[in-house]
Amino acid sequence: MAHLTGQDRERIAAAVAAVEARTSCEFVAIVAPEASFYWSVRLGAPILASALISLVWLLWGPTPLTATGLLQLQTVTFAVVGAAFFWTPLLRAVTPKSLFHERAAMLAQAQFHASGVAGTKGRTGVLLFVSLCEHHVEIIADRGVAEHMGPDDWQAVIDGFVAKVRQGRLVDAFEYATAACGDLLAEKFPRRDDDQNELPDAPTAL
Incomplete structure (x- = not known):
């Protein structure tokens, strides 16, 4: 229990x-x-973080980060941010x-x-x-x-x-x-x- x-x-x-x-x-x-489970927070936050990375990549101009590298960075970001929101104090802070x-x-x-x-x-x-x-x-x-x-x-x-x-x-x-x-x-x-x-x-x- x-x-x-x-x-x-x-x-x-x-x-x-x-x-x-x-x-x-x-x-x-x-x-x-x-x-x-608060899907809107636990799923929405990592999606937003990944989308922001794409936006920065598009607006930054020429960058050594390739499309493949961008996808890998987004994947890692999604996983890390998603895992972070299983920490109750963080979930409470943003919900x-x-x-x-x-x-x-x-x-x-x-x-x-x-x-x-x-x-x-x-x-x-x-x-x-x-x-x-x-x-x-x-x-x-x-x-x-x-x-x-x-x-x-x-x-x-x-x-x-x-x-x-x-x-x-x-x-x-x-x-x-x-x-x-x-x-x-x-x-x-x-x-x-x-x-x-x-x-x-x-x-x-x-």
Whole structure:
């Protein structure tokens, strides 16, 4: 799992189990290394760099660089620039934040349905979605919970999660957010005697 060891997974699963022991809600944690491959950046940047070399070659006038040499230089440039954009800090530096937010939010919604969080018996599923590359954290609740709680209720949890991640404490962040959500959920959705565990406790990696 991205950035999580087997022991980390066990800690998060235990935190989820503890929450579900005191609430009727189903809680799921999902983490993605990145929400999209960002073809427009990872492919567009090396194409642009190669095209610029051709433009310079054409405008420079007489040059010892032959057409074959130009093609070789373009190939090397394409490979080097393309590889460079697999370095996340560089990708983050050139990709618009709006695109990061859009792709991460789309994946969060897709996983909300694909993971089964939407459509549990009581419609009380809650998803904690994290995309590492985009630094995107989102909590999505099914309608049974959303009718009683809104984005403002989750914001303090998200802020606390982000603060711990900035300290390099990713697993602590998951444990904190899971327990904090549990505090909110247990108050309005206490565990029922007939409650069953419908979804896995262990975090899911994409």
